[in-house]
Amino acid sequence: MTAVAEAPPATTPRSRHFSRPLAFAAIAAIFLTFTSASAAPSPLYVVYQHLWNFSATTLTVVFAIYVVGLVGALLTLGALSDHLGRRPVLAAAIALEVVSLILFLTAGDVGVLAAARFLQGIATGAAMTTLGAALVDLNPPHAPGRAGLVNGIVPSAGLALGALGAGALVQYAPAPTHFIWALLLGAMVIAGLVVLRIPETSARRPGAAASMTPKLGIPARLRADVFALVPIIVASWAIGGLYLSLGPSVAAGVFGLGSHLIGGLVVTLLCGTGAVTSYFMRRLPTPRVLAIAASLLTLGAVVAVIGVEADQVVVAAIGTVISGVGFGASALASFGTLAVLADPHERGKLLSVALVIAYIAFSVPAVIAGFAATSAGLQTTAVAYGVVVAVLGALALVAQRLRTRRAVTA
Secondary structure: HHHHHHHHHHHHHHOOOHHHOOOOOOHHHHHHHHHHHHHHHHHHHHHHHHHHOOOHHHHHHHHHHHHHHHHHHHHOOOOHHHOHHHHHHHHHHHHHHHHHHHHHOOOHHHHHHHHHHHHHHHHHHHHHHHHHHHHHHHOOOOOOHHHHHHHHHHHHHHHHHHHHHHHHHHHHHOOOOOOHHHHHHHHHHHHHHHHHOOOOOOOOOOOOHOOOOOOOOOOHHHHHHHHHHHHHHHHHHHHHHHHHHHHHHHHOOOOOOOHHHHHHHHHHHHHHHHHHHHHHHHHHHHHHHHHHHHHHHHHHHEEEEEEEEOOOOHHHHHHHHHHHHHHHHHHHHHHHHHHOOOOOHHHHHHHHHHHHHHHHHHHHHHHHHHHHHHOOOHHHHHHHHHHHHHHHHHHHHHHHHHHHHHHHHO
């Protein structure tokens, strides 16, 4: 009797939970789903703008509201899974994402759209930190760099996939402002069920409330190196913010490309190229990748500006692809550099600083561009924005050369 009574507790956990390799793949898939969902509104902004007759300024404010929620979550919830466990925090993030998707599905005005986007930002910020930590926890012993590679590629790949998929569904599927959200809602429900089968990789420990107090800081010995990376982080994420907020509108308003699939493709050209670049450059020396990133961000912005100014869509697309290579190389090298520079106990804090800088660059210039587009027009705004990114890319190249020269001298 005793043996029979004790058998189930020993076997049930093994049968309920995925193996570690399967759990790693499941976490990567959920990560991809979250980042894809975050890009899905981009091709729809033009549709909402037509339906509800709001300005480019309002559009970019709705876009920035998402980043406010995301940065707030990064600052306050980033370490929460270290105390409560990965599964509870991830389950809560999925639940909040479900609420945001229901709001998207039922939205009838800009207010509901903004609320949905804000909640989605919080959910995505909480999920990104938890999913990234879980990938490191589950990293296969025979492939020590796999978690880092997935963490580097999935965000860009998800943005590309989400924008292109949403653009295609808006163009060809029925109920363009509803169908995509219903699909994503189903995917999130599946993700919630999958979380029930993932093994917990972080034991509970005290300090959860204290961990939610925002903390930002750069160790004094690393400030020069971090400041040298700021121009390239700002340049790459600023160009990303422009494409995700106003890219489809520029395609429609400047080049007359009314297809929503093309609107999604605009984002995919940048982010998809970035994801592929991150994969193929993963073995190159970091200083070389940083130099490539800064050079191509500058060149891509100049080529794109020429295309927009001359009303040549092919030239603008080539500039976007070049910028995408710079975008991917920047993400790979800048965050990789920070991880190498910092001691283990400093990495979380330092990466949080970098992410905050990145997402501020992602949103604030896009909002400014939204205000400018309302008064000066999309074409003039896109040209001015591209010039600013080109200047930032050039500054980044100079900063990296000075940093390299200082390191050689030291």
